[in-house]
Amino acid sequence: xxxxxxxxxxxxxxxxxxxxxxxxxxxxxxxxxxxxxxxxxxxxxxxxxxxxxxxxxxxxxxxxxxxxxxxxxxxxxxxxxxxxxxxxxxxxxxxxxxxxxxxxxxxxxxxxxxxxxxxxxxxxxxxxxxxxxxxxxxxxxxxxxxxxxxxxxxxxxxxxxxxxxxxxxxxxxxxxxxxxxxxxxxxxxxxxxxxxxxxxxxxxxxxxxxxxxxxxxxxxxxxxxxx
Amino acid sequence: xxxxxxxxxxxxxxxxxxxxxxxxxxxxxxxxxxxxxxxxxxxxxxxxxxxxxxxxxxxxxxxxxxxxxxxxxxxxxxxxxxxxxxxxxxxxxxxxxxxxxxxxxxxxxxxxxxxxxxxxxxxxxxxxxxxxxxxxxxxxxxxxxxxxxxxxxxxxxxxxxxxxxxxxxxxxxxxxxxxxxxxxxxxxxxxxxxxxxxxxxxxxxxxxxxxxxxxxxxxxxxxxxxx
DNA sequence: CGGCGCCTTGAACCAAGTCAAGCTCTGTGG
DNA sequence: CCACAGAGCTTGACTTGGTTCAAGGCGCCG
Numbered sequence: 188x189x190x191x192x193x194x195x196x197x198x199x200x201x202x203x204x205x206x207x208x209x210x211x212x213x214x215x216x217x218x219x220x221x222x223x224x225x226x227x228x229x230x231x232x233x234x235x236x237x238x239x240x241x242x243x244x245x246x247x248x249x250x251x252x253x254x255x256x257x258x259x260x261x262x263x264x265x266x267x268x269x270x271x272x273x274x275x276x277x278x279x280x281x282x283x284x285x286x287x288x289x290x291x292x293x294x295x296x297x298x299x300x301x302x303x304x305x306x307x308x309x310x311x312x313x314x315x316x317x318x319x320x321x322x323x324x325x326x327x328x329x330x331x332x333x334x335x336x337x338x339x340x341x342x343x344x345x346x347x348x349x350x351x352x353x354x355x356x357x358x359x360x361x362x363x364x365x366x367x368x369x370x371x372x373x374x375x376x377x378x379x380x381x382x383x384x385x386x387x388x389x390x391x392x393x394x395x396x397x398x399x400x401x402x403x404x405x406x407x408x409x410x411x412x413x414x
Numbered sequence: 415x416x417x418x419x420x421x422x423x424x425x426x427x428x429x430x431x432x433x434x435x436x437x438x439x440x441x442x443x444x445x446x447x448x449x450x451x452x453x454x455x456x457x458x459x460x461x462x463x464x465x466x467x468x469x470x471x472x473x474x475x476x477x478x479x480x481x482x483x484x485x486x487x488x489x490x491x492x493x494x495x496x497x498x499x500x501x502x503x504x505x506x507x508x509x510x511x512x513x514x515x516x517x518x519x520x521x522x523x524x525x526x527x528x529x530x531x532x533x534x535x536x537x538x539x540x541x542x543x544x545x546x547x548x549x550x551x552x553x554x555x556x557x558x559x560x561x562x563x564x565x566x567x568x569x570x571x572x573x574x575x576x577x578x579x580x581x582x583x584x585x586x587x588x589x590x591x592x593x594x595x596x597x598x599x600x601x602x603x604x605x606x607x608x609x610x611x612x613x614x615x616x617x618x619x620x621x622x623x624x625x626x627x628x629x630x631x632x633x634x635x636x637x638x639x640x641x
Numbered sequence: 642c643g644g645c646g647c648c649t650t651g652a653a654c655c656a657a658g659t660c661a662a663g664c665t666c667t668g669t670g671g
Numbered sequence: 672c673c674a675c676a677g678a679g680c681t682t683g684a685c686t687t688g689g690t691t692c693a694a695g696g697c698g699c700c701g
Contacts, residue, residue: 257561259640278550280547285558308542312536316535326553326556331484333492333559333560336601338601365648371564375689375690378648378649378650384649398647398698413488414488567657593681602657609682624666625679
């Protein structure tokens with residue numbers, strides 16, 4: 188979180204073409220982004236943008252994963268969410284970013300001028316709706332995370348997190364983030380996250396194939412914790 | 415939170431007039447709401463809408479105050495935010511509510527059909543932008559609250575809350591909500607909130623004129639806690 | 642093979658929760 | 672006008688879950 192190899196690099200840049208309504212896929216915001224965007228690579232733990240910086244761009248994860256976070260004066264950090272391939276992040280109403288974003292691991296990100304998108308939205312109601320939809324979806328995610336931080340004990344937090352990571356249906360989870368990231372997301376310490384995982388394993392609720400590879404053995408048991 | 419006198423009452427209903435672009439103030443969403451809405455009164459602790467219910471309406475506080483919250487299976491509740499006169503709440507992308515709203519004290523609320531607003535937004539880019547702006551502002555508020563829940567100790571949480579309540583500049587704060595509401599918002603217990611307030615008073619940071627009337631004596635000291 | 646991140650484990654400590662009184666308003670009825 | 676009841680708030684004593692501090696293990700890469 189503190190070390191930043193600072194190795195952001197432009198991987199490729201598509202021609203800055205004029206986008207017209209007749210283009211295929213133009214009615215989807217993400218479709219428009221593909222046409223207008225620039226791809227940039229970020230190394231592990233490199234900052235993509237910081238709190239307070241001008242919000243010049245909108246971002247979409249192409250590969251790897253990204254964390255959004257709020258940094259506190261004393262150095263601690265609250266991760267507000269993780270973003271995986273296909274997800275959009277860094278969307279701001281305001282002219283400046285109210286949180287920062289960092290690459291969880293080596294990541295490629297598609298970058299689009301924010302003003303271009305907002306301009307499109309002013310003319311195309313469909314784009315405007317998608318802009319709203321993305322913000323509303325993010326709001327929902329964040330709201331869903333508040334009871335985790337405000338009400339739950341460590342076991343419930345970790346269980347909720349694992350169930351969320353395994354929501355695709357597959358029981359084998361490959362965590363892209365470190366224990367520190369998880370701790371900062373769940374409002375716990377690395378030690379507590381680690382201990383709780385071990386505890387869930389001895390409860391036979393999960394299996395720790397390796398520190399990043401986790402198998403959900405008993406989803407019902409994990410869900411039951413929140414009762 | 416559990417007792418609900420269930421005394422919601424329609425206070426007045428304005429004629430359901432057809433709204434046209436030529437109307438005064440029509441380009442502001444809140445202006446449109448005034449024209450299209452119905453006023454409803456809710457008694458203290460009465461539920462305005464519940465999680466899972468169809469999101470048929472959009473709400474604006476006329477007087478009193480309202481809390482949005484997420485209820486957990488075990489009965490505990492995480493208050494995600496308070497809404498005072500003039501603020502809009504209950505805005506959902508989805509067809510159903512993902513959180514519930516309750517009157518903190520006797521409140522009058524302006525209620526507008528959600529589909530009517532969304533319909534307006536589809537035709538008027540300005541309305542669409544305001545819909546987005548309201549959602550983005552709410553997202554920002556919720557994101558700002560996450561480090562409070564995830565990183566701060568009791569003293570920092572209460573101090574942050576009081577500074578926020580006193581952000582208008584006046585040092586005399588009249589709290590509309592109970593200690594239980596504050597506790598559910600800050601992820602603490604009533605006892606801890608109470609104790610912490612007492613502690614802040616003996617630190618000469620605040621003065622407790624009564625349980626609901628608080629005077630900020632030393633804003634700098636409250637701010638300093640977060641260092 | 643050695644060094645360095647990252648993760649796990651242990652032991653001691655402490656902030657916040659729990660449980661249990663008791664106090665202070667406020668509204669109500671005698 | 673006072674007595675009473677009840678809700679809401681405060682305070683105290685005790686308990687506990689999670690943090691802190693410290694050590695050791697594991698795995699990856701040079």
